[in-house]
Amino acid sequence: MLNEEKVKLMTRMAMYESKEGEEDLKISAYYRKDYTSFHTIVTVIWVTIGYVIAVGVAAVAFLDEILKNLNMPFVIMATICVITGYIVMVTLYTLVASQFYKSKHNRARQRVKRFNHDLTRLNRMYEREK
Amino acid sequence: MSEILVWKEKIQNLYANQSIYFDKGFQFILSFVSFFLINQNLGLMKAVATPIVTMALAVICTFLPPVFTVVAAAALILAHMFKLSLGVMAVSALIFAMMFIFYCRFTPKRAILLLITPIAFLLKIPYVIPVVCGLAMTPVTAVPIAFGTMVYYMISCVKGSSAAIKGAEGIVGQISVFVKMVLQDKSLWITVIAFVICVFVVYTIRRLSVDHAWKIASAAGAVVNIIVVVAGDMAFNLHTSYGELIAGNLFAIVVGLVLEFILFSVDYSRTEHLQYEDDDYYYYVKAVPKLSISAPEKQVKRINERRNEAQRLEEEEHRSSRKRGQGGSRRTGTAPRPRKVSVASNTDELLLAKSLKDELDIENIVRKELEE
Numbered sequence: 008m009l010n011e012e013k014v015k016l017m018t019r020m021a022m023y024e025s026k027e028g029e030e031d032l033k034i035s036a037y038y039r040k041d042y043t044s045f046h047t048i049v050t051v052i053w054v055t056i057g058y059v060i061a062v063g064v065a066a067v068a069f070l071d072e073i074l075k076n077l078n079m080p081f082v083i084m085a086t087i088c089v090i091t092g093y094i095v096m097v098t099l100y101t102l103v104a105s106q107f108y109k110s111k112h113n114r115a116r117q118r119v120k121r122f123n124h125d126l127t128r129l130n131r132m133y134e135r136e137k
Numbered sequence: 138m139s140e141i142l143v144w145k146e147k148i149q150n151l152y153a154n155q156s157i158y159f160d161k162g163f164q165f166i167l168s169f170v171s172f173f174l175i176n177q178n179l180g181l182m183k184a185v186a187t188p189i190v191t192m193a194l195a196v197i198c199t200f201l202p203p204v205f206t207v208v209a210a211a212a213l214i215l216a217h218m219f220k221l222s223l224g225v226m227a228v229s230a231l232i233f234a235m236m237f238i239f240y241c242r243f244t245p246k247r248a249i250l251l252l253i254t255p256i257a258f259l260l261k262i263p264y265v266i267p268v269v270c271g272l273a274m275t276p277v278t279a280v281p282i283a284f285g286t287m288v289y290y291m292i293s294c295v296k297g298s299s300a301a302i303k304g305a306e307g308i309v310g311q312i313s314v315f316v317k318m319v320l321q322d323k324s325l326w327i328t329v330i331a332f333v334i335c336v337f338v339v340y341t342i343r344r345l346s347v348d349h350a351w352k353i354a355s356a357a358g359a360v361v362n363i364i365v366v367v368a369g370d371m372a373f374n375l376h377t378s379y380g381e382l383i384a385g386n387l388f389a390i391v392v393g394l395v396l397e398f399i400l401f402s403v404d405y406s407r408t409e410h411l412q413y414e415d416d417d418y419y420y421y422v423k424a425v426p427k428l429s430i431s432a433p434e435k436q437v438k439r440i441n442e443r444r445n446e447a448q449r450l451e452e453e454e455h456r457s458s459r460k461r462g463q464g465g466s467r468r469t470g471t472a473p474r475p476r477k478v479s480v481a482s483n484t485d486e487l488l489l490a491k492s493l494k495d496e497l498d499i500e501n502i503v504r505k506e507l508e509e
Contacts, residue, residue, distance in 0.1 A: 056238060057234070057238035060231050063231075064228065064231060064235075064316060064320070065320065067228075067316045068317050068319075068320035068321060107243060
């Protein structure tokens with residue numbers, strides 16, 4: 008005879024495993040601080056690459072104006088602007104990324120906890136059946 | 138109004154029951170419309186601009202996660218750009234890479250907004266997007282909206298000036314012309330600024346606890362769009378179509394009202410204001426009741442229920458008589474359990490026999506049943 012409770016539990020667990028389970032288990036293998044720091048550093052690297060691309064594209068777009076005003080004060084001003092923009096961008100993304108990955112880790116941990124709890128319940132059900 | 142609420146409930150129930158088909162249907166339509174519009178507006182590479190390729194891509198993307206539709210659309214745009222110029226394709230790829238770096242890495246599920254924004258532009262309803270995102274999502278959506286706007290201007294630049302780009306000298310010249318045309322287009326930046334401000338304004342207002350916050354937010358979003366675009370138009374001497382601007386924003390308000398009805402239908406006339414305190418705080422609570430009417434469920438009343446019951450009895454009788462005939466010799470020591478016949482069931486059966494006497498010949502069956 009089918010144990011309805013067991014079927015429900017197994018379905019829920021299978022659904023979780025097929026959706027977020029794999030990624031959640033990977034995330035929960037890290038400590039929260041390690042996970043957040045690692046991904047924030049990766050984000051900083053990606054943002055740096057993105058910023059370089061953006062500055063490159065902007066430089067191509069405004070090449071004529073740059074060449075027209077190519078003198079020392081302009082170069083210094085442009086450099087300051089680019090560096091300030093980079094610092095602002097990196098700071099913003101660092102803050103956003105650290106919050107984002109912290110909450111992502113929290114959510115993953117909670118889901119994994121629930122999954123482990125379900126697993127224990129299922130195990131108990133099997134033991135009772137024996 | 139109640140009739141509309143019932144319909145809303147019915148549609149929600151229908152969607153809840155058949156969501157897998159609806160989702161796939163929406164995904165197919167979105168993919169098909171995206172690829173069709175890209176091919177229609179760019180259409181430089183004839184091999185991929187055919188209806189068969191459009192259909193095939195749309196069907197494939199229907200069965201893949203939504204982010205693949207975005208990737209396929211980007212690849213399709215790059216293919217058309219490649220036909221125009223290798224340099225233009227490279228710059229477009231870099232812009233797409235920026236989109237990935239600054240947005241898609243965090244929320245790939247919402248990358249679909251990168252696709253929906255240029256589609257809305259191509260369908261001449263761009264002002265709907267910031268209003269809808271501000272109402273239903275978070276301010277972070279300003280990023281994909283800005284990038285989506287950029288994608289539209291890239292497409293429109295290639296569509297309108299492909300000859301000028303092709304005519305430029307060498308790859309570097311083509312890149313220079315393309316990037317200048319896209320990034321020095323002031324209307325692009327005015328639109329981006331208008332949309333970003335609109336998202337923030339709509340989001341902020343709709344979260345306020347004032348009555349009719351969603352309606353006010355939709356209207357405010359539309360007003361912000363109009364003011365910023367007109368101000369930009371006057372400052373940089375652009376030539377924006379005011380008729381299109383006003384009509385587009387009116388449509389955005391209508392869409393906002395529809396969205397409010399679907400996501401936030403409340404009855405402000407029954408608002409309650411409560412005030413209480415605990416050890417740490419004073420609470421000023423405003424409770425607005427939701428408007429909802431449950432759809433009436435159809436109840437099927439079986440008018441031939443008794444008849445069915447009679448048929449069941451008849452079949453049972455047949456079965457038991459057959460058993461008695463066949464298995465009589467196989468019976469062993471255990472005696473058959475006497476059947477309990479209550480007064481209530483007897484009365485029921487008598488009534489049943491009486492009511493169906495004219496229709497069915499079951500009198501004998503009932504009599505046998507009673508005899509037992």
